[in-house]
Amino acid sequence: MRTTLAGVLAGTLVWLAAGLAAALPPVPDGAVGSAATDGSQTRVEARLYVENETVEPGEKFRLGVHLLLDPGWHVYWRNSGQSGLPTRLRWNIPGAEVGPIAWPFPEVFREADGFITTYGYADEVLLISEGVFAPGVRGKVDIGVSGEVEVGVDADFLVCEVQCIPGKLSLRRAITVTDEPSLPDPETHALFQQWAARVPRDPGALGVELEAVYSQSAIRPGDTFRAALAVRACNTKPGADPTACAKLAPGTSNATTAFVPDLMDGIEVSATGGRNPEFLAGGLLLTLSGRASADEPKNPEGRLRGVLAIERERAYAPQYVEVDLPLPRAPAGAEVLALESPWLAPAPKLANPALEVPLWRALLLALAGGLILNLMPCVLPVLAIKVFGIAELAHESRATVIRSGVAYLAGVLATMLALAALVAGLRAAGTSVGWGFQFQEPLFVAAVSAVLVVFALNLFGVFEIGFDATRLAGASAQAAGARRSFLEGLLAVVVATPCSAPFLGTAVGFAFASPWPLIVVIFLAIGFGLALPFVLVTLVPAWARFIPRSGAWMLHLRALLAFALLGTVVWLLWIMGRSAGAGAQTALLAYLVVVSAGVWLFGALQRAERPGVARFASLFLPLLALLGLGMLPVAEARPVSEAEGAKAAVLGKTFSSGEVQAALGRGSPVFVYFTADWCLTCKVNEHLVFEDPRVAKKLDELGFETFVGDWTRRDEAIRLELARWGKAGVPLYLVYSPNSPDQPIVLPEVLTVDLFLDALAQSAPTSKEDPT
């Protein structure tokens, strides 16, 4: 019984295998081969097909090389994209001429999170060429009585999965030249028809109209530009209704893969999105972004070339179109016009939305943003100290009060200036950074912690600010007060940067996208806004009435504020642990203990009335502290592993623009947010809004896919994505609807539950028609 069963099974298997092999039309022995040896196996099997084994002189006939690839491997299109090599066929048929390959529409492959884009074919492809024998071929070529001619082809290709393997093989078979050709084998004919249907055709032949507009009148070497490609399929017959146009959709899973560019003379283009704007009456508008290389074009008449896949409503089968449109070029340094067109209108977000804000508005936003920063959680501990300082000064002379206000302003502005200079300097040196970037540097976090601890110790009365505690009278006391105010200004700026405020995002985005003088101007405006409330207070003497005379309460308040500062240090230690690991966190704690000891020593010298030694120590100790900072083992430290890493409130997948596009392509609405551990504004939003049960429920109900970009440590991809939306820092909240995948709703920096729920509801996909 058992043997019988095994026999049946074996028989079935043999039958199945035979059935699989029969799926492709058979070819003679020399016409099949395999190549691209990878260990013990080959990755590519190739077969040489002729559609008809008998051909008439002067009549065109189709030849094809069928490549069958192992799963996961791909070969390349005529433009391989950012790596790879185009597949090549060299035909050798005595007496016949063979045309170029008719390339089927390629697939788009993205590697390394979309960093490398290539174009090609996975699984299988039939590369078709047309050949023809000259009418008088028999006299010129030695063709036997049978009329048999050998058809030979050398195929050359690169096949890649993770590894790349070059493959090379030669295939041959016979074809008969006769005046009485027979019908082709139906299976072979079907194979040719199947792949020929995927070969892009002239737009005219498909009743499709194409038109392109560009964001400038001509493209110069080195320019980056935007373009829009309009695709329409209208009835253009005389007398027909000109508005009877087909509703078009991308013929691939999403708009970014529906246009595949050819290799053009120094121009790289990629599709960024697509939509059906009203002015195209059903037509499809693809948005493209492009870049010209630094070299002068070989041909001053540029062309935009590529292939396009579209699908007419209810057609259920995509159509493939060759794109070949004018693309005006100009030499380097030529004057060109920036063009605005309603076609390009939605795309400015992709170029640089920040620069569309006029300067006066950016300045106003900067000022308002700076002002509001005073209410954000980062600056609060420093502000508390400032309030205390003011209280202390309440009953001093007006001059002293005003001087302290001016010193605070000077401290804020000087620090802003230093920050602006640093940003501009880094950029001139070829390095771009974002708002709050210093918190991505563990050494900076360590430095700020140390400064806060020193301040706290000062508030506890461990030491006094000033070189010389023995001359605390007169001018010296005033100078010490002013110096202190200056330092408070500095500290306010330093701790303010990880916070973002309403208006500030746009202003800072504008600054980071502008030439350096504007960076300076915007930063100073932010600083001015930040310092403004206190400067105003010092100018209005009436407030002093509300402050009681100084007494013991002040000492208690000082201590209280010192504890608030130490709380901030806890937060910084947390950041350090998250970004550089527990070892770095411990090293920082040890460092803070040593710094405290140094500060205590300094205070002791002050109290011992040893001005000389104290003065020496005031120079020597900070130097020593700096040296110690440099030796902290944090710079090389690795961040904590993902497992113990970010536990976001709304759990999402790690951000990658490719995956966001893929999700939108599947028809899901998408929520993307960018955050950082050091960004307090982000954390507050996450706690108050994302952790709200209504939010989680809504996201789930509407089928949102959520992606998180964590900018705690430097990440170029995230910086670029922020810049794309005109921001230079976190947070950034984007709510995408699959109906308009290139126009998400950009939410403000400070969120409320209602506002967020509204945005989600708006972006839920609207009545999707069932494609079947």
Add this chain to the structure above:
Amino acid sequence: MIHSAIAFLSLLLATAPTPAVVGKPAPDFKAVDETGKTWELAQLKGQAVVLEWTNPGCPFVVRHYSADTMEKLAVALGAKDVVWLAVNSTRSNTPDDTRKWKSEQGFAYPTLQDADGAIGHAYGARTTPHMYVIDGEGVLRYAGAIDDDPDGESATPVNYVDNGVKALLAGASPDPSETKPYGCSVKYK
């Protein structure tokens, strides 16, 4: 105290680079080679620098190394005070792998260890090989293929890097200054 605070600010120097553009300052980098020695672009000012993206597992790299394309050119340019640095951004590469490859092939220049892909992303390196030429001022002057012969079938390939560096040393600009690189894609993590 103010001074030290400002010194803190200037400590934040290492930051995210802009993508490399020909004619603009090349992104700075600081990386160790297979011997642990640190290389910093900023410290090579005054010398032309060639960056070569490499991966011994890639057939295109293997072809050029068996033809000694890189080794010979590096030696010839080295005689003219040009610094040649290979960069390996392959996720699985280790200094040991590099040392082994180096002793097999017998070349002298260092290979920067970039398994996390930071330099590769900063420069937009897409293929192995992918070549960059930086002038003595730190400006990127050439980016693209090593030569005009992706298939390795030309008897007289035009070496873009050789021509470009020679043009630079003669006070001219590389022409072409950008070409389409060919090869395997860089195997980023």
